[in-house]
Amino acid sequence: MDSTRTNKLLELLQTIGLQELNSSKLLSLVDEALIHVSAGRSKNFERLEFLGDAVLRLAATEFIDQQYPNLPVGRCSSLRAQLVSDRWLAQLGEQLQLESFLVLGPKALGDAAAQATLQADATEALIGAIYSGSGNNLEPIHHWLTPHWQQTTADVLARPHLFNxxxxxxxxxxxxxxxxxxxxxxxxxxxxxxxxxxxxxxxxxxxxxxxxxxxxxxxxxxxxxxxxxxxxxxxxxxxxxxxxxxxxx
CATH class of the missing domain: 3.30.160.20 (Double Stranded RNA Binding Domain)
Known part of the structure; x- marks a missing residue:
């Protein structure tokens, strides 16, 4: 990884408030999390996306359990569905401007309609990378995502018909x-x-x-x-x- 790419990834970690996790292992995983399969590289974000999906659901479950201990289980499930949805992931990826970090092949570059899906997949892979790169630790995930989940929960409370x-x-x-x-x-x-x-x-x-x-x-x-x-x-x-x-x- 060249110095330009390294510096960009360090800026990304700083944006999400995890600059203190800077390590060669973490940076390598974050780089992998932002390489689309269309790029034809030996590594891409598919496995980290798979991991990130499970990590996201567990972290969201912990967030709801800690923030809303008296919420009925059925409503916990409904709320979690919003906190881990592809739409939510795509919005977070857009806020982070992940498209500027993604390594894409020509086919993906020309598919404007798939941008939201790319954002969601890359965000999920980034979650997997941070979890793995921090020694399988959920704390950095909570540090990063809790403020976003708090905002989403407030929106769900204010306008439930838009989400359910x-x-x-x-x-x-x-x-x-x-x-x-x-x-x-x-x-x-x-x-x-x-x-x-x-x-x-x-x-x-x-x-x-x-x-x-x-x-x-x-x-x-x-x-x-x-x-x-x-x-x-x-x-x-x-x-x-x-x-x-x-x-x-």
């Missing part, structure tokens, strides 16, 4: 005696990472329908449900918007 639309819509439809919402999801394009790759239409009997788009079927359905819940709230329908409201410890 499917659950809220299902609870409303069952309370109204309308059964379960029906989702019809189709693939609109074959481009990986296209934000409108999938289109989903949700219908609740004959009373409500809405559309949503997403990079995955799951995201499209969630966005359709969120739009449906927003329509209900716009017309003044009563819908349970309860969210985790325990005071953090």
């Amino acid at each position: 639309g499917k659950t809220m819509l299902q609870e409303w439809s069952q309370a109204e005696g309308l059964g379960l919402p029906n989702y019809t999801t189709t693939e609109q394009s074959s481009r990986h990472g296209d934000p409108e790759r999938f289109k989903s239409r949700v219908e609740v009997g004959s009373r409500l329908s809405a559309n949503g788009f997403g990079r995955s079927r799951k995201e499209a359905e969630q966005n359709a449900a969120t739009e449906a819940v927003q329509r209900l709230q716009d017309v003044g329908s009563e819908i349970n918007s309860e969210s985790p409201n325990n005071t953090p410890h």
